[in-house]
Amino acid sequence: MRILVTGGAGYVGSTLVPALLEQGHRVRVLDNLRFGGHGLLPCCQNRFFELQKGDACDPKDVEKAIDGVDAIIHLAAIVGYPACKKEPQLAQAINVGSTRLLLEKRSKDQKVLFASTGSIYGSIPDYVCNENTPRAPITLYGETKAQAEQLVLDSGNGIAYRFATAFGVSNRMRLDLMPNDFTYQAVKNRNLIVYEGGFKRTFVHVRDMARSFIFALERWDEVKDDVYNVGHESMNFTKEDVARKIMEHVDYYLHFAEVGSDADQRNYEVSYEKIRAKGFETTIDLDRGIAELVQAAKLIEWSNPFSNV
Known part of the structure; x- marks a missing residue:
């Protein structure tokens, strides 16, 4: 084709x-x-x-x-x-x-x-x-x-x-996606602040x-x-769920902020029955995706020229 x-x-x-x-x-x-x-x-x-x-x-x-x-x-x-x-x-x-x-x-x-x-x-x-x-x-x-x-x-x-x-590793990588960003911060900074950890997507x-x-x-x-x-329904997670899953792969400090908010207020759960009934199933779960992201984060180098840390 x-x-x-x-x-x-x-x-x-x-x-x-x-x-x-x-x-x-x-x-x-x-x-x-x-x-x-x-x-x-x-x-x-x-x-x-x-x-x-x-x-x-x-x-x-x-x-x-x-x-x-x-x-x-x-x-x-x-x-x-x-x-x-x-x-x-x-x-x-x-x-x-x-x-x-x-x-x-x-x-x-x-x-x-x-x-x-x-x-x-x-x-x-x-x-x-x-x-x-x-x-x-x-x-x-x-x-x-x-x-x-x-x-x-x-x-x-x-x-x-x-x-x-x-989310996940791509040939044209993005670090603005939440699981990608969280993983990168955990690997590079060894700490992560999460706002509104109960929000689900x-x-x-x-x-x-x-x-x-x-x-x-x-x-x-x-x-x-x-x-x-x-x-897939099995991939419905809160932001806290994602952050804690990363802790299974990376030793880092996780803090849930009570003050402050995420500008992106999406919070929903979704059914995928319709496409599954047609025969399509996803194959990569959060754990496997984050394991790959941890490896990728080690390959990505970005430095702030104005920082001495």
Whole structure:
């Protein structure tokens, strides 16, 4: 299959693209390389890999990128609450605008797989969210993803995946994700302060995210024209749970702060029965993911030139 991956040099894309190539697919990546392209360097060894440096919001770049492909996996986005708050206009343009542009330019026989987020559920602590739970985003990130996924569903021949909070080691590493950040602080600083430790959310490993896209491509007729939560109930944890799991791998000082708050107020639990009924199960639990993150943290060097500690 010929597949376009927008944002393919990012955290999820740099895990997904090698997996698609290993399956024998021809993969084209459209990415502006805002965060560099080092995560895709190993893909250059594969003759079925193609990089198009460009902008998912530019009509000419999009027309060129979608030419001749069978499926479009749309990952290009400003991801997360802090990044969207920092650049709200860009977040709206990419998260919503690029999705609308792709749908306008693609032919109806080109499959569209959209990366949405569980953040659209907002803060609903009293019951378990499923795909029929009303969208109630409390951040610009959640709002833009909710708008974009509706565009995909209205357009037809597409699916939207509402992913749990991503974590794990990727070729294009991110340390702003909560389990990744907590683990890095524990390894490097040997201490961690946790605000609102009882807040709960659900997690999914980046490799399982990649697997979910391959699963959909292989069972398209069974899953198309619908939305799915992607994760597993066994991966619903509080922030305290995550911090204490890290203590099983790293000796560090953990402090739960009674004063102060996390700006990201998401607090919810999610059901993944719908995609499980289709045959998809996640494979990497929190313990294994954190063990890998501990090893990765030892490889990541970052120093503050103004610190003498």
